[in-house]
Amino acid sequence: MGREAARRFASRGETVALFDVNAQGMAETRGNLAGIHCWTVDMTDFAAVCAAVQDVEHKLGPIAGLYNCAAIMPFGKLLEQDNAIIHKQMAINYGGLVNITQAVLPGMLARGHGDFVSFASMAGIIPMLMTGGYTATKFAVTAFTETLYHEHLNSGIRFACVCPPAVATPLLQQGKDTAWPKMLDEAGPPIAPGTVIDAIEDCLDKGRFFVFPTRNAKIGAIMRRLFPGLIWKQVHQVEGF
Template sequence: MPEAPVAIVTGGASGIGAATVSALRGRGYRVGALDLSDRADADHAVAVDVSDGAAVTGAVAEIERRLGPIAALVTSAGHYEMAPVGEISVQAWRRMLRVHLGGFFNASRACLPGMLRRRSGAIVAVASELAVGGGEHDAHYAAAKGAILGLARSLAVEVAGSGVRVNVVAPGPTDTPLLAADSPWRAEDYLATLPLRRLTAPAEVARCVEYLVCDATFSTGDVVNVNAGAVI
């Protein structure tokens, strides 16, 4: 009987990442989680800062030793804060790019060689509807997420002939710990502007990720918007 395929989920200890770990395990995957916390409910969890390329490479190698070759990668590690452009420090700007764009790049670079050798694999990056529409006081976050779209689409073209697929999900405001209780994205006046009148649930985003990993064998370079109608 063949061994179960292996997936890595960054940010797998909470929010969209945790929901994705659960969804993929439900589809028969053994899942390794990379997160600042090693308490993810995964088959193997490694505490790592995804902005540290060398650390990510080591963590991916550890998961491969424990679980086996990586068949799928989902990058959902995140960081969020709001600030007017004039109040964004250089440190804050760099951190946003390191976590989001750097995290996607580092994990992809670590997982791709094995996928390319096996001529099989699926990568899904979690971006944001702000990457498409922008947002007031969200310039550094939107820029980092927008850069993920460019990298993912370029990577999809680069590896299209190798059997590796690269896609993106772009959630709207999602009911995770990243959104503080007093976040304007939770305000009733904002929710009233959405066709579905509510935040997206992490499990709903995870189902879209699961689909792209497991079922959408025809899809690469695509962006799936999961945002309660915020971007139509």
Template sequence: MVDTQQGGFKRVWFITGASRGIGALIAEAALADGNAVVAAGRNVKAIVERLGESPALLPVALDVTDEAQAKAAVQAAVEKFGRVDVLVNNAGFGLLGAVEESADKDVRRMYDTNVFGLLNVTRAVLPTMRAKRSGHVINISSIGGYRAGAGFGVYSSTKFAVEGITESLYAELKPLGIHATVVEPGYFRTDFLDGSSLIVAPEVIDDYDETSGAVRRKATQMNHNQPGDPKKLAAAMLKLVDAPTPPLRLPLGTDTLAAIAAKNEYVTQETEIWKELSGSTDFAD
């Protein structure tokens, strides 16, 4: 086993979905910052082509839906670098369509990756973090993880799950000296809206044309015109990890900040309107 400190690395990062998009950018930023990176993805060749070769880089094959592969990838990381300091659960994809339009096979596949895959990798990494009583679990959620809307309902439900898992991890891991943060990016100029990262429901129901149909059209117009700069997102991740007291939630992008403010205002107003009925269900004694 190689001691991380002997390699002169600042931290050891384990990043899923690291062959392209945000995952690759985070890996590049972490390497440039003097860290070691375990770059995990289904295609190791694509990882090497994107990130190159370096003593600080360990590309590993990982289908996050395979629990045995997750354990093997973490074991390889520990054997190479001695530990894992930062886990970035980034692997995932989207589904665009009304809830009724979303096919069962697509929904299950997305949950297998976005939720159960995240759990597979997290369970594989946590024992090494607990042994060191240090570490940081970062789960990539979305603007849709805080508020759902037409067209992305089922995708948002996977990110709502990620938010709940991270809230619990935050409470469970804090006494052990381990941080947990859920990152909520808005629309960033990546390939997320391309076919490589987003399934568009093939069934189209005309009754949803003004709701999810409008979102389908907007997604096409927005593709590669999103307001967020993905390189700045990667840089923000380094600042997050360097922070002495990382937050439970980190929204990224002015669109996410606006969405959070709008939902909070809506919930406050609705709760106030219905509070009499809401408070009427306790036992009288």
């Protein structure tokens, strides 16, 4: 989804800085778009993130928009997942958000404008069986982003917390390679990355904080709030345990 957003912005003539551990992936994202610039950064390394942000602002100018997309998604039952993997996904999915926030947001606040887009997930709204480690990271992302938004109301920054259902990106393969809840197939085919980026832009324009890119995602969020027991009943039925 970061690739989709980056290429879209660069095609409109905007300058884009990518941070990723995957240099080859970033080169593919850049392709022939001269407006895309790449930094090989591990989002869990706060000093490296701060240094890269400084370098971006020095070379390209102040950061006007941030899309925090970095994540991993290994699945499995909580007692069967490797201890280090559970901690690693929290360090990337949640820790990376903490790091980029503290590196970028103070500058945006000082300038009084900017777009701050944080990728949570429907997994940050509805817990399921076999996704607990990942879901915990996304609940953390949702809580952090929601608090951040409320700590900076009327700051001039437009905040968005993005909660997509399954999206057709390489991330899904990580789930499939580890453990795959049947519930994720029940929800229908994965949506296109562009649908999510469209929904983000629409919500930013309308001043909506939570981005639910599909009608079913919106309904899921309401169901979770009103009838969590009903969702758990269905989850147990579908998974068969």
